[in-house]
Amino acid sequence: MLCITLSPTPFVDWMGEGVELCSLALGLEVSVGKAAVIYARNGSDVLLPCTFTSCIGISRATFSWIQNGTIIFQGVVKNKDSRPEPLVNDRLDDKYGLPPDLPLSKDNREFNISLLLRWAEFSDSGEYTCAVMNPKENNAKHSATITLKVVVELEKVDNTLTLIILAVVGGVIGLFILIMVIKKLVLFILKKTREKKECLVSSSANDNTENGLAGSKAEQKSAPKA
Helix, strand or coil: CCEEEECCCCCCCCCCCCEEEECHHHHEEEECCCCCEEEEECCCCEEECCEEEECCCCCCEEEEEEECCEEEEEEEECCCCCCCEECCCCCCCCCEECCCCCCCCECCCEEECCEEECCCCHHHCEEEEEEEEEHHHCCEEEEEEEEEEEECCCCCCCCHHHHHHHHHHHHHHHHHHHHHHHHHHHHHHHHHHHHHHHHHHHHHHHHHHHHCCCCCCCCCCCCCCC
């Protein structure tokens, strides 16, 4: 929300008070989530998501759930420390209600007013509008709409592509590890082979020296004088 406070100046007398200019269009915001359509299996319970935010706080903010133009539930959030509750004069209906575990406001700005629809039937399919009015914002009103589709069975998500991708990635990683192991093994074998050769050469040189062969100390002695 964009709020600008203008302090009184000597040139303009605002009756001794600052004037707060608030853009109500940005003050109260209602959201039903990122999914435009949600699906529910016939006979199951479904949660219709809705939250609203206000940057300047609330005072008995009332909200309504509207199905295809008909109000099916009304509630109120009294203040930032209150959980949403049905209006006193709202008709009792077991089909619609507020979940018992709705959290308190988030950062005193975001309020969860999701509606629980029980025993979903095919006739419950349609558009659901979540509308909010906040008296503290000069009765600012805002709403958002979500579509519900009740089906016989929920479609199973096809994870074939995901599994293929995971298999390919796993194969590449496995191949890389195998190459590294083979490389280390080859280097180890070459190192041992080199050490063995050096040992044989050194041993052969020592044997030649001891037996007086070419290059031995015996040949290096000077011939006796006549």
